[in-house]
Amino acid sequence: MKVLTTPIGEKEARGLRVGDVVYLTGTLITARDEAHKKLLEHGSPLPLEGGALFHCGPVVRKMEGTWQVLAAGPTTSARMELFEADVLRKFKPRVIVGKGGMGEKTLAALGEVGAVYVHFTGGAGALAAQAIRTVTGVHWLEELSMAEAVWVFQVEKFGPLVVTMDSHGRSMYKDLAVQVEANMKGIRERIRGSK
Amino acid sequence: MNLVEALTEALAQAATVLSPDVVQALQAAREREEGPAKVQIEAILEDVNIARTHKVPICQDTGTVSYYLRVGQDFPQLGQLMQALPEATRRATSQVPLRPNTVHPFTGKNPGDNTGRYVPAVTWEFVPGGEAEIHVLPKGGGSENCCVLKMLAPGVGLKGIKEAVVEHVVACGGLPCPPTVIGVGIGGGADLALKLGKLALLRPLGQPHPEAEVAQLERELAELLNSTGVGPMGLGGKTTVLAVHVEYAHRHPASLPLGIVVQCWAHRRGVVVVHRDGRVEVKR
Structure with a gap:
């Protein structure tokens, strides 16, 4: 089991390749659409360099004064394509955790900064929550509400995380799209030949 | 009560215990898959277990x-x-x-x-x-964002329906958290086609449509979609859909409405x- 521990150095991030399966230990910070926008407009309420950003709107509740995370799977990363390249350049997180992959702008920024995009199984919110040991902070909760706030989690062996976009310009999504398109040629013919 | x-x-x-028919379909997928696809299905099944045991979403x-x-x-x-x-x-x-x-x-x-x-x-x-x-x-937002209505020309027939469904689900890739359940609504009108797609989701998995022709289309669509290679979470594999369910209504002679409703694995x-x-x- 390959475990990445935050803070993650540029060299370590550049050592990761598409297809690697890793787990994360340390600090994991959530940021969705509104948080990305706010990070770029107002700056970050906490240091992000070497950190891991998580596209996630968790279900949390306060039990006896302590935040408890019940479910925290990833949200669709494509929406953050609007902001991620700028966030990567400005704050230098080394790992972006999400689902569904991101586009060319992010892929280029991952290469420039030395960072990776990793995929966590979409919907597996309970599995994710189990790896979250404590909540050590929350920012912008009042303004952005539960799903959009910036939550700071301490995690242990959070995963499995599949590296699907690396700092060498490779994207599993692009590779797969080529393969699926090849399969589609035969499928289209079968449909045309059917009743 | x-x-x-x-x-x-x-x-x-509904939020905490995945129904047995969906679990069974996921278990069958685990047997079929290997590599990154299997990692995804295993993570899903582990998640389902944790949720049920701890009564969390x-x-x-x-x-x-x-x-x-x-x-x-x-x-x-x-x-x-x-x-x-x-x-x-x-x-x-x-x-x-x-x-x-x-x-x-x-x-x-x-x-x-x-x-x-x-x-x-x-x-x-x-x-x-x-x-x-x-x-x-x-129903979650990720899969709901992938639901669409197509107003097809009636002349394209069943072939046109198959093509539209397959092209759409492939275009969605990993976004709706595959393996998905696809509800297809044919006919009625613009609103009804989508509603029929939603109603089709209410039927338990493994229970085909009672009419043979409709059941045949369901099987064919599932088979076509599972040969696209999109796979679990869009990372490649043999299981893009757990099932395709079709419902229909009579249509206007000039219209062939097609509602495609996409539901994530957490059905x-x-x-x-x-x-x-x-x-x-x-x-x-």
Whole structure:
């Protein structure tokens, strides 16, 4: 089991390749659409360099004064394509955790900064929550509400995380799209030949 | 158990316990897959186990709640039923808890209890008899964003329908959290086609449409989609869909509406039956 521990150095991030399966230990910070926008407009309420950003709107509740995370799977990363390249350049997180992959702008920024995009199984919110040991902070909760706030989690062996976009310009999504398109040629013919 | 309690229980079960037919389909997928695809299905099944054991939501996106009702024309407690739907939504939101997911489109304000203007969404169908059957379908945003309506030219026929469904599901890739369940609504009109797609999701997996021609289309679409290679989470593999369900209505001669409803692997649903004597029953 390959475990990445935050803070993650540029060299370590550049050592990761598409297809690697890793787990994360340390600090994991959530940021969705509104948080990305706010990070770029107002700056970050906490240091992000070497950190891991998580596209996630968790279900949390306060039990006896302590935040408890019940479910925290990833949200669709494509929406953050609007902001991620700028966030990567400005704050230098080394790992972006999400689902569904991101586009060319992010892929280029991952290469420039030395960072990776990793995929966590979409919907597996309970599995994710189990790896979250404590909540050590929350920012912008009042303004952005539960799903959009910036939550700071301490995690242990959070995963499995599949590296699907690396700092060498490779994207599993692009590779797969080529393969699926090849399969589609035969499928289209079968449909045309059917009743 | 009264009606509100039963509906709250059905919502809680839907959020935390994946129904056996869906689990079975995922287990079958695990047997088929290897490599990254198998890693995904194994993570899903582990997640399902944790959620059931600890009574926590399967997915953090506990969705927006919708109800589909088949109400007997002689059902005596209609007023009570109407009030119970939003009330159970509020209760389940605080008890499970569910993520507050209803946002005002103009102000961005979230009432915090999963209710609001027109939500929970309620679809009423009146049938003979004196019972009421209430289906709960909390559905996540990722898969809902992949639902579309196509107004096809009737001349394209079944081939055109197959092509449109396959091209669309492939274009969605990993976004709706595959392996998905696809609800296909054919005919009716623009609104009805999508509604039929949603109603098709209420049928348990492994139960084909009772009409042979429709069941044949369901099988064919599932087989075509599973040979695309999109795979679990869009990372490649043999299981892009767990099932395809088709429903249809008669159409206008000039129209061939096609509603494509995409549902994530966390296909959460539940049923409450209210008997004529007032007894309520929570089913899966």
